[in-house]
Amino acid sequence: MSHADLRELHTALTLAADLASGLQTAPSRQDADQLVDVLRRALTAAGSLGTETGPAGSPTGCAAHPHGAVDPLYGDPEDPLPPGYGKCLLCNDRRRRADARQPLRLNRRRFRGPDCSP
Numbered sequence: 001m002s003h004a005d006l007r008e009l010h011t012a013l014t015l016a017a018d019l020a021s022g023l024q025t026a027p028s029r030q031d032a033d034q035l036v037d038v039l040r041r042a043l044t045a046a047g048s049l050g051t052e053t054g055p056a057g058s059p060t061g062c063a064a065h066p067h068g069a070v071d072p073l074y075g076d077p078e079d080p081l082p083p084g085y086g087k088c089l090l091c092n093d094r095r096r097r098a099d100a101r102q103p104l105r106l107n108r109r110r111f112r113g114p115d116c117s118p
């Protein structure tokens with residue numbers, strides 16, 4: 001169990017509670033998606049609790065998701081990940097969605113179709 005996992009769990013649960021209590025009687029799709037995203041973070045962090053191995057020894061090298069998936073684009077010489085991206089697919093996915101909310105910084109090359117090999 002790492003300190004980062006616990007912190008991530010507390011942060012995500014607090015945020016989820018705040019989001020849930022702020023919901024209107026007819027929440028929008030965006031509200032629901034945001035809540036699901038935060039709850040997934042909490043679930044991932046909770047799943048990481050109790051592990052003895054540190055993030056450095058994990059495949060992702062991620063303190064929050066040591067047992068998560070490795071981004072298939074990590075180390076791809078033809079389509080390198082942007083600066084600041086790591087091996088963790090969950091964290092990179094979050095970064096991509098954050099980038100996608102800023103259309104001027106959107107890089108469409110990064111969104112590959114299902115026909116691409118991993």
Ligand SMILES: [Zn+2]
Pocket residue numbers: 060062063064065068088089090091092
């Ligand atoms: Zn991660």
